[in-house]
Amino acid sequence: MKLFSTNAFVIYMKKLNEADLLLSYITEDYGKITCFANNARKSKKRFLGKLEPAMLTNIKFYEKPGMTLDILYETDIIEDYKNVRKDIDIYLFLAKITDIARVLCQERDNNKNIFYLIKAIYKSLDCIDAKAFPSNFSMSEALLKYEIYFISNLLKYTGIFPNFLTCVACSEKNTGNRFYFSLKNGGVICKSCANLRDNAGIKNLPVNFINLSNLMIVSDLSIINKLVAEEALLRECSVFLEDFLSFHAGKKPQSIGSL
Numbered sequence: 001m002k003l004f005s006t007n008a009f010v011i012y013m014k015k016l017n018e019a020d021l022l023l024s025y026i027t028e029d030y031g032k033i034t035c036f037a038n039n040a041r042k043s044k045k046r047f048l049g050k051l052e053p054a055m056l057t058n059i060k061f062y063e064k065p066g067m068t069l070d071i072l073y074e075t076d077i078i079e080d081y082k083n084v085r086k087d088i089d090i091y092l093f094l095a096k097i098t099d100i101a102r103v104l105c106q107e108r109d110n111n112k113n114i115f116y117l118i119k120a121i122y123k124s125l126d127c128i129d130a131k132a133f134p135s136n137f138s139m140s141e142a143l144l145k146y147e148i149y150f151i152s153n154l155l156k157y158t159g160i161f162p163n164f165l166t167c168v169a170c171s172e173k174n175t176g177n178r179f180y181f182s183l184k185n186g187g188v189i190c191k192s193c194a195n196l197r198d199n200a201g202i203k204n205l206p207v208n209f210i211n212l213s214n215l216m217i218v219s220d221l222s223i224i225n226k227l228v229a230e231e232a233l234l235r236e237c238s239v240f241l242e243d244f245l246s247f248h249a250g251k252k253p254q255s256i257g258s259l
């Protein structure tokens with residue numbers, strides 16, 4: 001039996017019966033993996049208290065011939081982001097982003113950047129400091145910035161970041177960011193091409209959305225502390241991204257809409 005070992009974050013857990021669990025992880029070395037954890041709810045030494053979200057763990061797993069799922073052998077805690085689990089707003093936010101990662105990432109499609117993105121967000125939220133923000137700190141505003149940062153970068157790493165530069169139908173340049181957005185085509189569309197089509201899935205982009213998401217994908221997470229933007233605008237941008245994700249994924253990730 002060959003044991004594989006990697007650092008990982010739990011992104012999904014389901015109880016299968018009294019004792020067994022199904023777990024999905026974003027790992028540092030293997031992308032998203034889904035494991036069967038035999039007797040996990042009873043095996044204190046190997047698993048107890050080590051399967052929580054917002055915990056960086058090292059997991060050991062193996063493949064079993066004839067099974068599509070990997071088998072989780074044991075896990076150890078490397079870093080525990082305890083504060084994240086104490087704040088209900090942050091905790092719900094993390095449930096939302098891990099669910100988005102679960103829907104968007106393919107099994108075994110390894111991209112270390114997604115692992116590091118999640119790690120950076122956990123670390124940052126674990127010691128979120130109201131004083132680091134410009135003024136009138138609002139947690140909901142901060143979490144919107146984290147969400148836009150997370151989704152924009154995840155879209156980049158999964159290769160589905162929208163085309164904002166040229167019309168998806170005629171390739172005209174989107175000078176001055178004045179085009180509409182076509183959900184169906186995953187990019188901007190000029191006014192004359194939009195008029196030739198039915199309007200389903202054609203939307204106005206929130207003001208400054210293109211600049212904001214372009215800024216997010218070229219900056220590290222500290223941009224969140226520096227960025228000044230109205231909460232209403234941030235909310236519009238996050239709604240737009242969620243619509244785009246839902247359309248792309250073909251279904252709404254469970255947690256979108258619940259916040």
Ligand SMILES: [Zn+2]
Nearest residue numbers: 167170190193
């Ligand atoms: Zn066009």
